[in-house]
Amino acid sequence: MTTASVIDYSRHQRPVKRPLAVVIVTYNSADALGGLLDTLGHGLNGVPFAEVVVADNASSDESVSIAESHSIGARVVRTGRNGGYAAGINAAVATIDPSADLLILNPDIRLEPGTAALLAAPLQRRGIGMAVPRILHEDGTLYHSLRREPSLATAWADALLGTKLGSGLDRGECICDSNVYDHANMVDWASGAALAVSAEARAKVGDWDESFFLYSEEVDYQRRVRAAGFHIVYVPEARLVHIGGDYQRNARLYSILTANRVRDYSRHHGAFSTMLFRFAVVTGELLRSVGGSKVHRAGVEAALKWTGASEAVAIPKARNA
Numbered sequence: 001m002t003t004a005s006v007i008d009y010s011r012h013q014r015p016v017k018r019p020l021a022v023v024i025v026t027y028n029s030a031d032a033l034g035g036l037l038d039t040l041g042h043g044l045n046g047v048p049f050a051e052v053v054v055a056d057n058a059s060s061d062e063s064v065s066i067a068e069s070h071s072i073g074a075r076v077v078r079t080g081r082n083g084g085y086a087a088g089i090n091a092a093v094a095t096i097d098p099s100a101d102l103l104i105l106n107p108d109i110r111l112e113p114g115t116a117a118l119l120a121a122p123l124q125r126r127g128i129g130m131a132v133p134r135i136l137h138e139d140g141t142l143y144h145s146l147r148r149e150p151s152l153a154t155a156w157a158d159a160l161l162g163t164k165l166g167s168g169l170d171r172g173e174c175i176c177d178s179n180v181y182d183h184a185n186m187v188d189w190a191s192g193a194a195l196a197v198s199a200e201a202r203a204k205v206g207d208w209d210e211s212f213f214l215y216s217e218e219v220d221y222q223r224r225v226r227a228a229g230f231h232i233v234y235v236p237e238a239r240l241v242h243i244g245g246d247y248q249r250n251a252r253l254y255s256i257l258t259a260n261r262v263r264d265y266s267r268h269h270g271a272f273s274t275m276l277f278r279f280a281v282v283t284g285e286l287l288r289s290v291g292g293s294k295v296h297r298a299g300v301e302a303a304l305k306w307t308g309a310s311e312a313v314a315i316p317k318a319r320n321a
Contacts, residue, residue, distance in 0.1 A: 016120045018199065019049040019100040024074075025088030026054055029107040030061040032243065036109050037070045043111025043240075047120060051075060051100075055092035057082040063107075084213035085192075086221075093202065102197040109194055110241040118238035119196035129201030129230025130222065132190040133238035134181060143242060145191035146175040146234060150219065150265050155277050159284030185234045188226070192218030193242045197225075204228045214253075216260035220267075251298035258285065258302040278303055 022040065026033055037052070044050050052074040054067040058081050067074045079091045089104060096102070101123050103116055119131045135143040148154055150173055157171035175187075195218065205224045208217055222232055262281060266274040285299035 016047050016117050017124065019097060020047050020116060020120050021096045021100045021102050022050060022052045023089055023092045023102055023104045024054045024107055025057065025085055026059055026063040026107050027057040027082055028059045028061045028063060030063045030066055032108040033063055033066050034070065036105065036107050037067070037072050037074065039111040040072050042113040044116045045114045046117030050116070053077060053092045053096060055079055055088035057088050084210060086208035086212060086217040087210045090207045090210065098203060099199050101199050102202060104195045104197065106193045106242065106244060108243040110243070112239045115238045115240050118235055122233050122235060123196060123198040127231055128233055129198050129225045129228065130232040131196040131235050132187065132232065133194050133240050134236045135191060135193060136239060136241050138241055138243050142178055142181055144174050144176045146180065146187050147189045148173050148175065149188040150261065152273065152276055152280065155280035159280045159287070182236060184236060186231050187234050189219055189222035189232065190234065193244065194240055201225050201228065201230045212260050212263070213256070215257040216264040219264050251294050254295045255298045255302035258299040259306045262303055262306050278306065
């Protein structure tokens with residue numbers, strides 16, 4: 001990770017001149033969506049032109065009616081199927097002007113005033129393809145949302161040392177040093193709960209990979225953004241609240257997350273390296289399942305059963321990553 005002095009965007013912030021499209025993917029998200037839409041009014045302060053697009057993955061609850069009736073004026077794209085998070089993003093983006101930047105949000109996000117403009121402003125600079133915010137838990141504490149590129153070193157550090165200790169030694173995938181979050185930086189990737197994408201980056205990178213269905217699609221997409229020659233910047237002044245985190249309690253979601261970690265790694269490394277990465281994941285989940293955790297036992301099973309094929313399953317409620 002490189003400090004922001006290299007890009008220096010925060011000292012000379014450019015006004016937002018391009019249109020911004022807010023993309024929200026819903027699947028039975030009625031209990032969360034209204035709260036996000038309520039915060040968009042002040043969250044979009046400073047953005048001269050914005051539209052809100054809700055891509056609904058065949059919800060059976062009131063998600064669509066909530067979006068259509070809200071005063072923010074959201075436009076709903078009905079995908080007609082539960083094709084996953086990436087498929088929802090792609091369906092929404094296909095209807096958006098190519099000149100618009102994107103702000104992709106989980107339905108359980110709550111924006112603070114001016115957040116969208118703070119994320120959109122860096123995108124006005126050449127070479128910056130994505131901007132990511134400071135994410136807070138519902139209680140106001142910091143969510144460690146920044147990540148390092150997955151590798152054998154990060155996988156084994158997380159497995160043997162745990163997420164926080166491994167990161168503290170500058171080895172784990174999660175960047176858990178809270179001091180890092182006080183400064184603008186360029187990052188490898190960040191949580192997919194809230195991401196701003198420039199029009200130039202999305203034109204060059206193309207669609208999100210729908211084969212992941214849920215989890216690791218943001219890892220893949222941000223890797224492709226970097227490979228296309230763009231920077232991903234962290235903007236600490238842009239603040240929002242993320243209410244989610246169901247995968248930490250839901251064994252089914254955690255299984256998908258674990259399998260897709262291995263799947264993502266396997267696409268960029270050989271069979272032997274993938275075997276070692278998979279073994280690291282299994283080792284870590286085994287160590288954390290000793291106390292009887294159903295979630296981590298599900299992680300063990302998912303990593304052992306992984307075959308490399310995509311898995312099409314129903315998402316239980318909204319995506320909370």
